[in-house]
Amino acid sequence: xxxxxxxxxxxxxxxxxxxxxxxxxxxxxxxxxxxxxxxxxxxxxxxxxxxxxxxxxxxxxxxxxxxxxxxxxxxxxxxxxxxxxxxxxxxxxxxxxxxxxxxxxxxxxxxxxxxxxxxxxxxxxxxxxxxxxxxxxxxxxxxxxxxxxxxxxxxxxxxxxxxxxxxxxxxxxxxxxxxxxxxxxxxxxxxxx
Amino acid sequence: xxxxxxxxxxxxxxxxxxxxxxxxxxxxxxxxxxxxxxxxxxxxxxxxxxxxxxxxxxxxxxxxxxxxxxxxxxxxxxxxxxxxxxxxxxxxxxxxxxxxxxxxxx
Numbered sequence: 044x045x046x047x048x049x050x051x052x053x054x055x056x057x058x059x060x061x062x063x064x065x066x067x068x069x070x071x072x073x074x075x076x077x078x079x080x081x082x083x084x085x086x087x088x089x090x091x092x093x094x095x096x097x098x099x100x101x102x103x104x105x106x107x108x109x110x111x112x113x114x115x116x117x118x119x120x121x122x123x124x125x126x127x128x129x130x131x132x133x134x135x136x137x138x139x140x141x142x143x144x145x146x147x148x149x150x151x152x153x154x155x156x157x158x159x160x161x162x163x164x165x166x167x168x169x170x171x172x173x174x175x176x177x178x179x180x181x182x183x184x185x186x187x188x189x190x191x192x193x194x195x196x197x198x199x200x201x202x203x204x205x206x207x208x209x210x211x212x213x214x215x216x217x218x219x220x221x222x223x224x225x226x227x228x229x230x231x232x233x234x235x236x
Numbered sequence: 237x238x239x240x241x242x243x244x245x246x247x248x249x250x251x252x253x254x255x256x257x258x259x260x261x262x263x264x265x266x267x268x269x270x271x272x273x274x275x276x277x278x279x280x281x282x283x284x285x286x287x288x289x290x291x292x293x294x295x296x297x298x299x300x301x302x303x304x305x306x307x308x309x310x311x312x313x314x315x316x317x318x319x320x321x322x323x324x325x326x327x328x329x330x331x332x333x334x335x336x337x338x339x340x341x342x
Contacts, residue, residue: 047244054251057285061255061278065262070270077274084281088304091292096304100284103308108277108315115270115319119326137265141258148257152250172298180302187309194313201320 050090057083062145066138068131074112081105095172248289256282269322269332273315280311 060083064076081104088097122130176183259282262275284304291300322332329336 047240050244051247054248057281058251058254058258061258061281064274064278065258070268073271073274077277080278080281084285087285088288091288092297093288093291093301093304096284096288096301096308099305099308103312104277104281107312111315111319112270112274115322118323119270119332120330138261141261144261145254145257149250149254152253172301175298176302176305180299180306183302183306187306190310190313194317197317198320201317201324 046090050087053083053087053090057087058145062141066141068134070116071113074109074116077112078105078109081108245289245293249286252282252286252289255285267333267335269325269334270319272334273318273322276318277311277315280307283307 057080060076060080064073064080067073067076081100085097085101085105088094088100121127256279259275259278262278263272266272266275284307287300287303287307291297291303325337326332
């Protein structure tokens with residue numbers, strides 16, 4: 044009984060944190076809301092006897108991904124006051140329908156009352172996650188290594204310096220300047236006097 | 237007792253659907269690139285919860301945990317690369333608005 048109450052309470056908290064993450068106007072608060080959602084999800088995973096997944100969720104999703112988001116937010120230029128006010132006004136108009144849609148979908152699911160004909164737990168199932176991870180799902184590890192390598196190379200290529208931004212001194216004063224319409228002789232501004 | 241357990245996990249699946257609806261709404265109606273990534277992340281949370289529920293109901297929790305761990309690894313890599321792309325787009329366009337991304341030709 045206690046399990047059910049805690050479980051439902053955590054599910055409600057998870058949904059509320061998710062809706063707050065989507066609806067809040069501040070981007071930083073949105074990233075923090077995502078971290079709170081991850082933390083609640085990790086509590087749910089602990090409750091459902093998945094401690095290893097819960098630890099991963101808590102450390103990687105609530106920790107590392109939040110750091111990545113906050114770094115990305117701090118590396119980008121913030122909006123000015125006028126832009127932010129215009130953005131807030133437009134965003135409130137676009138997202139005011141979300142709670143209504145959530146309530147409508149919840150009501151629809153409650154009325155339909157989907158009967159889930161779920162199978163009972165198998166009699167002889169694997170219990171040790173290490174055995175499954177290292178023996179049965181071994182090919183997943185290869186996939187994970189490849190995905191991590193792809194991500195590393197992707198980030199390296201994305202942040203690679205271009206040759207013209209390395210601080211090289213141009214040989215002539217005009218060598219590093221980009222061509223504009225003024226340099227073209229056929230344009231009005233570039234026509235020599 | 238079994239009916240009580242099934243009712244609990246039916247409720248779990250309903251909450252998962254509602255979280256996915258919120259995430260899809262964020263993905264569809266957001267114009268900020270970082271907020272779109274946050275929507276994607278929320279959608280992944282609902283999928284994680286669904287896998288955990290399926291594992292718990294069927295008794296294959298170890299298999300569900302390995303799948304969740306694989307999902308988390310993929311999620312981190314996708315978010316890291318996408319955050320790099322967002323920062324590059326912001327430097328190039330001076331904006332995070334998806335409507336400003338009009339220079340993908342050529």
